Amino acid sequence: MFSIPTFLExxxxxxxxxxxxLLISVAGIALGLVIGTLVCAARLSPSRALRRAGxxxxxxxxxxxxxxxxxxxxxxxxxxxxxxxxxxxxxxxVGICASAYISEIWRxxxxxxxxxxxxxAVAIGMTPQDVWRRIILPQAFTLSLPAxxxxxxxxxKASSLVxxxxxxxxxxxxxxxxxxxxxxxxxxLAAACIYLVINLCLAALGRYLEHRTAV
Amino acid sequence: xQASSVExxxxxxxxxxxxxxxxxxxxxxxxxxxCLIGPSGSGKSTLLRCINFLEDYSAGEIRIDGRMIGYxxxxxxxxxxxxxxxxxxxxxxxxxxxxxxxxxxRENVAEGLxxxxxxxxxxxxxxxxxxLAKVGLADKMDNHPSRLSGGQQQRxxxxxxxxxxxxxxxxxxPTSALDPELVGEVLHVMKALAxxxxxxxxxxxxxxxxxxxADQVAFMERGELVGVDTPGRILHQPEDPRIQGFxxxxxxxxxx
Numbered sequence: 001m002f003s004i005p006t007f008l009e010x011x012x013x014x015x016x017x018x019x020x021x022l023l024i025s026v027a028g029i030a031l032g033l034v035i036g037t038l039v040c041a042a043r044l045s046p047s048r049a050l051r052r053a054g055x056x057x058x059x060x061x062x063x064x065x066x067x068x069x070x071x072x073x074x075x076x077x078x079x080x081x082x083x084x085x086x087x088x089x090x091x092x093x094v095g096i097c098a099s100a101y102i103s104e105i106w107r108x109x110x111x112x113x114x115x116x117x118x119x120x121a122v123a124i125g126m127t128p129q130d131v132w133r134r135i136i137l138p139q140a141f142t143l144s145l146p147a148x149x150x151x152x153x154x155x156x157k158a159s160s161l162v163x164x165x166x167x168x169x170x171x172x173x174x175x176x177x178x179x180x181x182x183x184x185x186x187x188x189l190a191a192a193c194i195y196l197v198i199n200l201c202l203a204a205l206g207r208y209l210e211h212r213t214a215v
Numbered sequence: 216x217q218a219s220s221v222e223x224x225x226x227x228x229x230x231x232x233x234x235x236x237x238x239x240x241x242x243x244x245x246x247x248x249x250c251l252i253g254p255s256g257s258g259k260s261t262l263l264r265c266i267n268f269l270e271d272y273s274a275g276e277i278r279i280d281g282r283m284i285g286y287x288x289x290x291x292x293x294x295x296x297x298x299x300x301x302x303x304x305x306x307x308x309x310x311x312x313x314x315x316x317x318x319x320x321r322e323n324v325a326e327g328l329x330x331x332x333x334x335x336x337x338x339x340x341x342x343x344x345x346x347l348a349k350v351g352l353a354d355k356m357d358n359h360p361s362r363l364s365g366g367q368q369q370r371x372x373x374x375x376x377x378x379x380x381x382x383x384x385x386x387x388x389p390t391s392a393l394d395p396e397l398v399g400e401v402l403h404v405m406k407a408l409a410x411x412x413x414x415x416x417x418x419x420x421x422x423x424x425x426x427x428x429a430d431q432v433a434f435m436e437r438g439e440l441v442g443v444d445t446p447g448r449i450l451h452q453p454e455d456p457r458i459q460g461f462x463x464x465x466x467x468x469x470x471x
Contacts, residue, residue, distance in 0.1 A: 125299040
């Protein structure tokens with residue numbers, strides 16, 4: 001028998017645990033944006049060495065599952081004598097992993113702009129900095145917004161993986177809950193509902209931003 | 216307005232093994248309209264893009280009012296700042312308009328005035344409004360390019376160039392991407408500009424424009440400048456068989 005009271009009761013602690021899920025996802029994408037922008041700059045730079053380094057970064061991080069990256073990163077920290085809280089390790093790993101995807105999102109958006117956009121700016125004598133700042137980046141940002149929101153939603157779901165290093169986010173909290181109540185279906189269904197609500201909100205935010213930046 | 220002259224001397228350009236320009240020589244006198252015609256792939260757009268150094272050239276020299284563009288000396292590249300300074304007085308209009316879609320018509324025109332000429336925002340907005348009025352778009356200033364017809368977009372692009380007060384204007388097939396009924400409004404604006412004594416170099420397939428507005432017409436084929444003369448002599452009494460052949464094809468295509 002499906003127990004509706006158990007389902008409702010487990011929503012509360014899981015909702016509380018969602019703050020870790022959100023913290024990891026939002027901090028992760030923020031870090032990913034910073035690193036991803038640098039990686040993208042490296043991949044578009046005139047220096048062959050930088051382009052190569054950027055390509056290696058992207059293919060390595062896209063080619064290894066996040067869960068494995070997380071475990072390798074977490075268990076390698078003591079080797080360097082670092083005592084980093086699990087939360088920080090999780091955010092850094094998620095951010096680094098996201099940077100690979102974000103740099104590709106940027107690169108795709110920048111390459112999608114017609115070359116004439118920059119040419120027109122160069123032809124009237126704008127500096128390269130102004131061409132980037134005023135012409136290319138604002139358009140690339142608008143173009144990449146749907147993909148960035150998509151990436152954020154993926155991160156919210158991928159953050160369930162950090163339960164392996166002991167962070168009590170939604171998934172880990174529901175496992176604990178299921179073990180104590182012996183009602184796994186109700187508990188996991190509650191977890192599913194919370195993930196869904198978070199991601200529906202993010203999708204709505206994305207639609208709002210797209211609408212606002214549309215030309 | 217002070218108009219520029221352009222001297223093109225022995226200019227060649229290679230794309231790898233392919234020679235896009237073959238030892239081109241052409242004098243563009245100040246205040247005159249020079250049309251570049253010829254079959255597609257003949258190098259006319261490449262030559263035009265060399266004049267403001269959007270493309271580099273491999274040999275020869277292009278001088279604007281006596282100053283070589285792109286190189287300090289043969290083989291030694293110009294620094295960015297010096298090149299930008301020269302480009303500031305050269306306007307360019309592209310086949311695909313190349314307006315910035317995230318800005319309104321007025322912002323498109325004002326952007327260069329603010330960033331390159333260092334005007335304040337209100338001054339730039341005022342000057343942009345004047346330039347747009349001049350091309351007949353005073354009522355479309357606050358529209359984004361996506362809300363304008365092709366002909367209107369190209370007129371905004373012309374306004375963007377002339378607002379910078381150039382002494383030389385380059386047009387790269389300005390009407391080729393337009394629906395036939397929109398060509399006239401763009402040519403009309405270009406004619407008015409020519410009437411003011413602007414030096415203009417126009418790559419075009421509009422033989423009517425070349426015939427009526429140009430002071431000289433240059434015919435190019437396979438990277439070579441085959442002939443340059445008055446429109447009458449090039450378009451109506453061509454001696455070179457290559458020009459005759461090109462015009463025959465043109466007339467056949469346009470007769471019905």
